[in-house]
Amino acid sequence: MSDPSTEPAEAAFSFLGDGLRLAILRALAEREARAGPREDAMAYSDLRRAVGERDSGKFSYHLGKLTGRFVEKTPEGYRLREPGRETVRLLERGVVDGDADLDAAPVAARCPLCDARVRVTYGDHHLFACCSECAGLFGADECPEGTVTGIVLPPAVVEDLDPTPLFERAHRVFERRLRPMFEGVCLECGGEVDGRLRRCPDHDPGPSGICPECETASPLLAELVCETCGRGRVSHPLFGNPGADDVDATGDGTWTGPAVAGDAGGTAAAWDRFGSFLAWTPTAREDGAVAFDPPSGDGQVVVSPDLRVIE
Ligand SMILES: [Zn+2]
Ligand SMILES: [Zn+2]
Ligand SMILES: [Zn+2]
Structure with a gap:
């Protein structure tokens, strides 16, 4: 998956509020980029490593904000809920912040x-x-x-x-x-x-x-x-x-x-x-x-x- 700047997307997705939150959603999406039922949740430590956030307090604060609507916490770890997946799909298609150059x-x-x-x-x-x-x-x-x-x-x-x-x-x-x-x-x-x-x-x-x-x-x-x-x-x-x-x-x-x-x-x-x-x-x-x-x-x-x- 590509990783374009998330800044304009942040503005559009003010409910997500922070680039770190989008990075968490992307990391979870990369883990489950396949069709069909999604079984494997991601352990807290793996998720933090994938996102690359050193500040653990900051990381758990933002993960906590996502948990519920966008991310689900299970005994095995974290995984996306459908609104989280849809958010990542929109970002990957460039629907929110992307544009393409094609003129006549x-x-x-x-x-x-x-x-x-x-x-x-x-x-x-x-x-x-x-x-x-x-x-x-x-x-x-x-x-x-x-x-x-x-x-x-x-x-x-x-x-x-x-x-x-x-x-x-x-x-x-x-x-x-x-x-x-x-x-x-x-x-x-x-x-x-x-x-x-x-x-x-x-x-x-x-x-x-x-x-x-x-x-x-x-x-x-x-x-x-x-x-x-x-x-x-x-x-x-x-x-x-x-x-x-x-x-x-x-x-x-x-x-x-x-x-x-x-x-x-x-x-x-x-x-x-x-x-x-x-x-x-x-x-x-x-x-x-x-x-x-x-x-x-x-x-x-x-x-x-x-x-x-x-x-
Ligand atoms: Zn319809
Ligand atoms: Zn007419
Ligand atoms: Zn004609």
Whole structure:
């Protein structure tokens, strides 16, 4: 495990209050960095040695502050409780204090709207894939110009990969994250996800390409929000939707396998699939469902207001 400065994290985690406390949590986490039930507690003396704190009074004072909520004391010694583990996970992902430097790096992909080159940029813990020429799909203030997708990723992942593999990895992750949400389950917390069609009643992208009403280029998107933790995602109603797994996104009969395949499907598949669905024409039906027609005109798919593929 890396050991970046804990100072900015300290500010955010004021309830942890002291770098020594974070060092204790990290030392315990390193001990149990494996999946499954965690049996082995860490003896007091081993823990103090691992942290490297000479002042025993200071050490036991801070360990005592952590014990209860973050750390559990057992007859064999100390081990993390889940809030302690979650704190370390946040630190390791760089979610609290980290950032990554990535500015307008070109990737091997084309814009689904205008076929221009795509660039990735990173900000506010999102990897944005942006068109270099058109307005893209999302025009809200927090999106860089030309945003087609914005995917939450921790800085630790962004730092580790070159732009194109990063772009491909992000879109695979995006598609897989969406699937359980379309099924009504939040994988982050186990809560229930409310999924619905978001339709812009007065959609008018005009010459800018972005409608001022909904701040997107598309009149119709899927909105998925966890009712418990508030995690929200926006997608095309067919992309990431398990009900559309057997749908040929290109609509021209070239598709031959499941939407979310292993590596055999090619790692660029998720971006291509997302982009292909953008070319489908949505038509609202009287019952609130929306019919999507591929450019070829053959193979209509109907999505209910709560995002189920019903025809
Ligand atoms: Zn474009
Ligand atoms: Zn609109
Ligand atoms: Zn949740």
